[in-house]
Amino acid sequence: MAGNAAGMFGLRLTAASCAMLMVAFGQSALAQGLQKAQTAGPLQRVLPPVLMGPRQPPPVLSEPRPQPVEKVEADVSTRSVEVTTGFTGHEILVFGAIDNSQQPEDATDNYYDVVVVVEGTPYPVVVRRKSDVAGVWINTSSVLFASVPSYYAIASTRPVDEIAGPAVLELNSIGFAHIKMTPSPGIWWKLNEYELAGFKAAVIRLKQKEHLYVVEAKDGVTFTGRSLFRSTIALPANVPVGPLVARTYLFRNGEVLSAHIARVRLERKGIERVLHDFAFRDPFAYGVIAVMLAVIAGLAGSMFFRRETA
Amino acid sequence: MNIYLPIAEMSVNVAVFLGMGCAVGFLSGMFGVGGGFLLTPLLIFMGVPSAVAVGTGSMQILASSVAGGIAQYRRKNVDIKMGLVLVGGGVVGAVIGVALVRILRQIGQFDLFVSLSYVLFLGAVGALMLIESIGAIRRARSGQPVTARKTGQHSWVHGLPFKMRFNRSKLYISAVPPALIGAFVGFMAALMGVGGGFVMVPAMIYLLRVPTSVVIGTSLFQIMFVMAATTLLQAMQNKTVDVVLALLLIVGGVVGAQLGVIAGARLKGEQLRFLLAALVLLVCLRIGWELIARPDEIYSIGPLLGAS
Numbered sequence: 001m002a003g004n005a006a007g008m009f010g011l012r013l014t015a016a017s018c019a020m021l022m023v024a025f026g027q028s029a030l031a032q033g034l035q036k037a038q039t040a041g042p043l044q045r046v047l048p049p050v051l052m053g054p055r056q057p058p059p060v061l062s063e064p065r066p067q068p069v070e071k072v073e074a075d076v077s078t079r080s081v082e083v084t085t086g087f088t089g090h091e092i093l094v095f096g097a098i099d100n101s102q103q104p105e106d107a108t109d110n111y112y113d114v115v116v117v118v119e120g121t122p123y124p125v126v127v128r129r130k131s132d133v134a135g136v137w138i139n140t141s142s143v144l145f146a147s148v149p150s151y152y153a154i155a156s157t158r159p160v161d162e163i164a165g166p167a168v169l170e171l172n173s174i175g176f177a178h179i180k181m182t183p184s185p186g187i188w189w190k191l192n193e194y195e196l197a198g199f200k201a202a203v204i205r206l207k208q209k210e211h212l213y214v215v216e217a218k219d220g221v222t223f224t225g226r227s228l229f230r231s232t233i234a235l236p237a238n239v240p241v242g243p244l245v246a247r248t249y250l251f252r253n254g255e256v257l258s259a260h261i262a263r264v265r266l267e268r269k270g271i272e273r274v275l276h277d278f279a280f281r282d283p284f285a286y287g288v289i290a291v292m293l294a295v296i297a298g299l300a301g302s303m304f305f306r307r308e309t310a
Numbered sequence: 311m312n313i314y315l316p317i318a319e320m321s322v323n324v325a326v327f328l329g330m331g332c333a334v335g336f337l338s339g340m341f342g343v344g345g346g347f348l349l350t351p352l353l354i355f356m357g358v359p360s361a362v363a364v365g366t367g368s369m370q371i372l373a374s375s376v377a378g379g380i381a382q383y384r385r386k387n388v389d390i391k392m393g394l395v396l397v398g399g400g401v402v403g404a405v406i407g408v409a410l411v412r413i414l415r416q417i418g419q420f421d422l423f424v425s426l427s428y429v430l431f432l433g434a435v436g437a438l439m440l441i442e443s444i445g446a447i448r449r450a451r452s453g454q455p456v457t458a459r460k461t462g463q464h465s466w467v468h469g470l471p472f473k474m475r476f477n478r479s480k481l482y483i484s485a486v487p488p489a490l491i492g493a494f495v496g497f498m499a500a501l502m503g504v505g506g507g508f509v510m511v512p513a514m515i516y517l518l519r520v521p522t523s524v525v526i527g528t529s530l531f532q533i534m535f536v537m538a539a540t541t542l543l544q545a546m547q548n549k550t551v552d553v554v555l556a557l558l559l560i561v562g563g564v565v566g567a568q569l570g571v572i573a574g575a576r577l578k579g580e581q582l583r584f585l586l587a588a589l590v591l592l593v594c595l596r597i598g599w600e601l602i603a604r605p606d607e608i609y610s611i612g613p614l615l616g617a618s
Binding site: 202240272 | 314372375376379418419537541547551556557601608613
C-alpha cells in the first residue's frame, strides 16, 4: 500500500512539471519556516512551521491516519480596551478550547496544563542601584535593559514550575524568572553575573510592587468540561497603554503541544486621548493653553477672593 | 471618585488631590508663601513621578501667583521696573534649569539633586527665620519696640555698574544684583518646582534693601512671569505638565487660600513666621532623613530618556 502511494506520487511529479515546482517551493518554504522558527520570538518557536510557510501540497491520502493532535484555540473577551478619564483598570477574559482533547471526562489530576501569558509592549528600562556614599544614599550603578515587557501577567492551571522544566519555560518566556531581559552592552560589562542577576530581580520585584507583573491566583486557568478553559486577567489602572499580546500554551507531560496568540488593543480614548496626544504632538500649543488655563484660574480665584473679603 | 491623569498616567482619587491642594492653599494663604516647597514633595510622596510633580507644580504656582499678584497690584505694592529686571534674569535661569533637569534625569541623579537642594535651601531659610522670629517674639514679650529699618545704609551692592532708579522701591542701585537674584530663583524654580519666594523675599530685603511693603508684590510679579515661562518650557522640553492634575490642585488651592488668610489674620507676624519656620524645617528634616536613612529598596527603575 505504501509502495503504491509512492508510485502515485512519482507519477504525479513526472506528469506535471508545474506540480513539481509547487512541491519544491513548498519544501523551501518549509525550510525557511523552520529557520524562522529558530530565530523568531517565543511563540513562533512552538508553532508548527507549517503554519508559517505557504500552503503545502495536499497530504497523501493513503498514508496511515496519524493520531489526532491536540490543538489549542483561544480568544480574549475584549479585543480593544479603552483608557478614558474614568479608567480604573479592566478585567479581560481569556478563553479557549482544546481540539481533539483526550482528557478523560472525570479527570481531576492535571491531564493537560494551560498557561496564559499577557504581555505588554517591551520598552527600554534603566535600573539604578543606590549605595552609601559618605552617609548619603546615591545612585551609583545602573544597567540598561533594552527591552523589558511593560506588563506581564501569567495565569496557569498550576504553578508553572510544576508544569514544565526550566528549559521549556525559558524558551517560551513563561514565568517571571524567564522573562526576556537583555542588558545593553557598554554599561553592564563591569558587572559580574551575580550582580546582573540582582538588577534583573530588582526589575521583577519593582514591577510586582507596581502591580504590573502579576501571577493570577492559584486557579488562574480553570477547565470547564473536557476541552473548554477560561482565565481572567485583571489589568490594573496603571497598565502602560499600548498593544497587549495574550499567549496561550497547551502542555501535556511538560511539553508544549500547541500555542495560540491573541492581541488586545489598549488605547487612550475620549478627553484622555485628546489631552495626551495634544501634549506630545503639539507641546508648544499645549504649554500655551496650560499657561492660559492657570492665568484664568488665578484671575477667577482672585475675583472670588475679593468678593469674599470685601 | 477616581480620575485618570493623562500625563502622570495614573488613576487618582479626586477628593484626595482636591484636599491636598486645599491644605497647601491654606498654609500659603496663612503665611503668604507660594507653597511649592510643600506641594512638590507631597505630590512625589503620593506617587506622581518627580518630573511630572515639578512640571505640574509650576502651573499651580502660576495660578496662585496670578491671584496673589493681582491683589498686590491693586494695592500698588508692585515695583514693575524692579519686577521686569527680576523677570529678565528669571527667564534665563529657568531656561538653564529646565535643560539641567533633562541632563540630570538622563544620568539618574535628578531625585538626589532635588532632595539636596531642598535640604540646603529649606534648612538655611528655615533656620534663619526661626532664629529671627524667636528673637522678635522675645522682644515683643519684654516690651521692647521693634527696631525700624535704617535707611541710607550702603553696602558693596551699591558699588556695581548699570545703576537704575527704582521709584516705587525708592532705590537707586545697579541692575546686576536683582538680575542675578532673579536668575537664581528662576533656576531653582525649574529644578525644584517651587516659586522661590522664600529665597527671593529675604534676598530683596537684606541684599537690595527693598521696602518690605513692596517686596511681596514684586516677588509675586516675578514668580508669575517666570512660572509662565517655566510651565511652557517644561511642557515643551520635558512634557511633564499634567493639566488635569494642575486644575485639581488649583481648585483646591483657591478654596484653601481663603481659609488660610482668615486664619492668618488672627495671628501676629512673628508668630506666623515662627510657625512657618517650624514647617519649613520639618519638610527639610523629612527629605534629609530619606537621603541618609538606609532605604528599603536600593534599586529603582525608570524609562530610558532621550531615546526618541
